[in-house]
Amino acid sequence: MNPPERAPFFLDEIGWGDGEILPLAGDASFRRYFRVQAPGRSAILMDAPPPHEDPRPFIAIARWLTDRGFAAPQIYGEDLDVGLVLIEDFGDARLRETADAAPESELRLYEAAIDVLIRLRGHAAADLDPYDADTCQREAALLTDWYCPAIGVEADVAGYRAAWDAVLAPTLDGQRVTVLRDYHAENLMLIDGSETLGLLDFQDALAGHPAYDLVSLLQDARRDVHPDLEAAMLDRYRRITGADDRFVDAYHVLGAQRNAKIIGIFTRLWQRDGKPRYPGLCPRVWGYLERDLKHPALAPVAAWFDANIPAHLRGDPMVVVQA
Numbered sequence: 001m002n003p004p005e006r007a008p009f010f011l012d013e014i015g016w017g018d019g020e021i022l023p024l025a026g027d028a029s030f031r032r033y034f035r036v037q038a039p040g041r042s043a044i045l046m047d048a049p050p051p052h053e054d055p056r057p058f059i060a061i062a063r064w065l066t067d068r069g070f071a072a073p074q075i076y077g078e079d080l081d082v083g084l085v086l087i088e089d090f091g092d093a094r095l096r097e098t099a100d101a102a103p104e105s106e107l108r109l110y111e112a113a114i115d116v117l118i119r120l121r122g123h124a125a126a127d128l129d130p131y132d133a134d135t136c137q138r139e140a141a142l143l144t145d146w147y148c149p150a151i152g153v154e155a156d157v158a159g160y161r162a163a164w165d166a167v168l169a170p171t172l173d174g175q176r177v178t179v180l181r182d183y184h185a186e187n188l189m190l191i192d193g194s195e196t197l198g199l200l201d202f203q204d205a206l207a208g209h210p211a212y213d214l215v216s217l218l219q220d221a222r223r224d225v226h227p228d229l230e231a232a233m234l235d236r237y238r239r240i241t242g243a244d245d246r247f248v249d250a251y252h253v254l255g256a257q258r259n260a261k262i263i264g265i266f267t268r269l270w271q272r273d274g275k276p277r278y279p280g281l282c283p284r285v286w287g288y289l290e291r292d293l294k295h296p297a298l299a300p301v302a303a304w305f306d307a308n309i310p311a312h313l314r315g316d317p318m319v320v321v322q323a
Helices: 005-013 056-067 095-101 103-121 133-149 157-168 211-218 227-241 245-271 279-294 296-308
Strands: 022-028 032-039 041-047 075-079 082-087 177-179 186-190 197-199 206-208
Touching: 005 022, 005 032, 005 041, 005 075, 005 082, 032 227, 056 075, 056 082, 056 245, 095 103, 095 186, 103 177, 103 197, 103 211, 133 157, 157 245, 157 296, 211 227, 211 245, 227 245, 245 279, 279 296
Parallel strands: none
Antiparallel strands: 022 032, 032 041, 041 082, 075 082, 177 206, 186 197
16 A cells, blocks of 8 residues: 555645655555645545546546535546546545444434435436446346356356346336445545535446435445335435335346346455455345345346355355355
8 A cells, every 4th residue: 555656746736745645445446545644634645547447537426516515525636647636535434334333323324325315316417328228237247247157156147138128127217317326334424523424436427217326325235234224214215205116116126236236246356356355245235135136026037046046055155165
């Protein structure tokens, strides 16, 4: 986690040359983050090195969000040639750790997160690529591309795609909103000790169904969300927006699609990228996926899973392959 060679020069150019560069973290991509601590102020340095990363989408969506009153980081400076961006520092208080440490705050914090999505639904989608059936199919295929081979299953790939075709078609019609795509407890920051939620990790945003970010929050791959809390928050969203039963169908279809994708991604992070901590998150994601598959709208996909991946092969792929 040494800062990039260009970082001190970049910071000096934009008036932050007196800042100390302290390592923060990376993520599942090539991006890395540092805190720049200067006298009386701090900021976050994003290192998104080309050609692996392109910070332009993050900058564009951050400005789109702040223009509409959402708490996305202000952009203090950028050097796109080397992928350096200095952004507002929201601190270290995330929804996840706050709710874990103070369970009495969990309901209130999730209500606030739901209300952000309700506000987002009130705006026409940004000028983004569509979250369409082809994109959903490509993502869902990560499960058959990575998880199935990892556990030694020769899956019916054509049948898998056909099952998703059957359930996605009625789901993707209707209103499109800006879908942030990684809207969950580790990307929601409590700004300045308040319960105002700051938004992070939205560079992959697309124009898609409003249920997607709701699923991302309530079927969180990194934090257990109790079914009672999920039901209560889904009810809150529906009550305020007037979303009908078709929205609930879409919620479970997109939940199943997202969870299948995540299981594939976590397996890939282990096998291709040498990150063995991610498969340990798969049992939680399988739990969400199996909950979604019980919904009637998922009948063709549920039948495929029953025929191709029996219950004893659903879990941490590192464990399954050793059983």
